[in-house]
Amino acid sequence: MPKKYNVCVLGATGMVGREMIKVLEQRNFPVDKFLPLASERTAGQKVTFQNKEYTVKEATSESFEEMQIGLFSAGAKISAKFAPEAAKRKCIVIDNTSHFRMDPKVPLVVPEVNPEALKTHKGIIANPNCSTAQMVLALKPIYDAVGIERLVISTYQSTSGWGKEAIAEMYEQTKALLENPKAKIVPKYIFKQIAFNVVPQIDSFVDNGYTKEEMKMINETRKILGDEDIQITATCVRVPVAIGHAESVNIKTKKKISVEAVRKLLATFPTVKIVDDPSMGEYPTPIDCVGIDDTLVGRIREDISQKNGIEMWIVSDNLRRGAALNAVLIAEKMIEDSLV
C-alpha cells in the first residue's frame, strides 16, 4: 500500500483553497489526516473532503505539528507568518502567495517545466502567479528547442484572479447595468467598473509604470525558465470573465522555428493541448478551459513582423492550473522523487 501523508490546506475557505481540496480529492492524493485551516476571519466555516465534513480551524504555529504537506493560499502576510513555522515542524509548505516566489532560497516551480528545482528546497516551495504558470507551460518546449530572446505579453484576466468578492462584484454590476444602463457603479474590489468594461490594472503600480502583476510575470518567467537574459514586457488587463485567463503572447526565438515545429512540440508536452484550426473556427476561449487541467493554445502563427517570431494565444483555468492543480502536482512530484 502506498504511503499516505497528513495534508493541511491553509486558506481552505477561499476560491483557490476550495479548488485545492477538490483537486486533492479528484486526483486521489494519498491523504492520511486532512486538516483545513484558515485565518481567524473565516475559521469555523465548513468544507467537505472525500464526503466528510470538516470544520475549518484557525491556524496557529502548532497546527502544523503533525502535518507533512501544507498547501498555503491565505494571502502573503499569513504565509510570511506561518510558512517558516510549518517548515520548522517538518511540514513542507507549497505556497501559492507571492511572498516567497522571488526568494533565491525558495524554488519557484511548475512541475512540468522545472521539476529539478524541487531538489533544492528547504521546506518551502513557491507556486507561481497564475498568469505566469500557464504561459511557461506553452513556452517551455519552444525554449528548450530554439531559445527565447524576447516576449511581449498582453493578458485578458478573469475576475476570479482577484478573489470570489471580485466575481460577485462583476455579476452585481452586470445586473445593475442590465436593469438600468445609467446605474451608478461604485467599484469596490476591482479598481474600476468591470461589467461591460476592461481594466488595465491588476495589483498596484510600481515605480517604472508597470503593475506588480506585470512585474510578477516578467520576474517569475525568468526564474522558472532559469534564464535572466530573456527580455519580457507585459500589459495585464482585467476582463469581465469569471474564470479563465487568456494571453496574447508574441515570442522572439533565438533560432528560427516553423509553426509546424511549434505544434509538434506542444502536442507532446504534458498538460498542454492545442486547440487551433482557424478554418474550422477552432481556438480556445476562457469558457473552454474552466475546470480542466490542460492549458489550451491556439492562434499559433508565424509573426510576420520579425525574423524569428511566433504569435500564440494561451488560455487556462487560473484557479485550477494556475494555482490549485500546480500546487498538488508539486506535492505529487515531491512524493515521486522522495523529497517528502
Place this chain on the structure above:
Amino acid sequence: MPKKYNVCVLGATGMVGREMIKVLEQRNFPVDKFLPLASERTAGQKVTFQNKEYTVKEATSESFEEMQIGLFSAGAKISAKFAPEAAKRKCIVIDNTSHFRMDPKVPLVVPEVNPEALKTHKGIIANPNCSTAQMVLALKPIYDAVGIERLVISTYQSTSGWGKEAIAEMYEQTKALLENPKAKIVPKYIFKQIAFNVVPQIDSFVDNGYTKEEMKMINETRKILGDEDIQITATCVRVPVAIGHAESVNIKTKKKISVEAVRKLLATFPTVKIVDDPSMGEYPTPIDCVGIDDTLVGRIREDISQKNGIEMWIVSDNLRRGAALNAVLIAEKMIEDSLV
C-alpha cells in the same frame, strides 16, 4: 454666409450611420439638403436630423444626382456598387467600409494624421478601420519625432464594431447566463459566446493565420503613416464591452525617446488626450470614451524589454472616432482646403 452642401448618408439606419447623422448635427456641419439612404432591407425607417424627421430612401445610382458629399457606411458590397456611381455624379464619397481602403488610387485618411493625402482624391476617400484610426492618432507624433520600427498590438474590441445585432447578442447572452449559469448559448453574430468571455477572432481568417481585422490594422497603418517599412503584428480580440475599443500597443522607435517626451508630444496633438496618472489610479477604460471625440492614452511607460521601446494603452469610441467623426472631419477638411 458660408457655403452649404447637399449631404447624403448611405447606411443611415446602422450604428455608424446614426452616429454620422449625430456628428453632422453636433458639429453644425454646413448641410443644405440632407438625404438619408439605405439598402432595400432597411429603407423606409425614420431618422431625425436637426429636429426634422426623414424617411430613409432606398439608394439608387440616381440618389446621388444632386448630392455633393456622401458618407457611406452600408457594407463593402454596397459601397462597391454605389461609390463609383456617386463619384461619377460629382458626389464625393467618404467611405467607411473596407472596400476601397487599400486601393492605391484612393486616399485612406485620418485628418489629423495625413490630411495631405486628400489632395490626390478622385472622388472617393476611404475612412480607416476603427481600430487603426485611433491607434495612428497616438502614433503619429511619435512617428514624426523619432520614427517607428515595429509595433506589437493586442486589442480589446467592443461588440458595436460588429454592428448593433452583436451588442444585442451580448446583452441577451448576458441576461440568459445571469438567470441560468448553465444556459445553452448559441452564438449568432459573434463567433463564440461573448458574454463573460473573450473571443480572439474578428472577421474571417486569411492564409497566414491572421484575421482580416489584424491584416487591416497592419496594412492600413502603413498606408496612413506612408511607410511600408514599419513592421507590425496584431492579435485582435472581441471583449464583452458595448462601445469603445482598447489597444495594448508595444512600440519600437527608431531613435530613443523618453516617456516625458512622448507625453509632451501627445499632449499637444489634436483629438488625443492623455489620461495617465497611475499613482492616482488614472488610466482610460472603454466606458470613459463613449460619446467623446478624443482618443484617450494611458499606461505610457518605457518598455523594459528593449532599447527603444514605449508601451501604451489607447482607448477610443469606435463608432464615433473610429468611424463617424473621422468621416465628418474628412469632409470638413476638404471644405477647408476647397477640395469639394
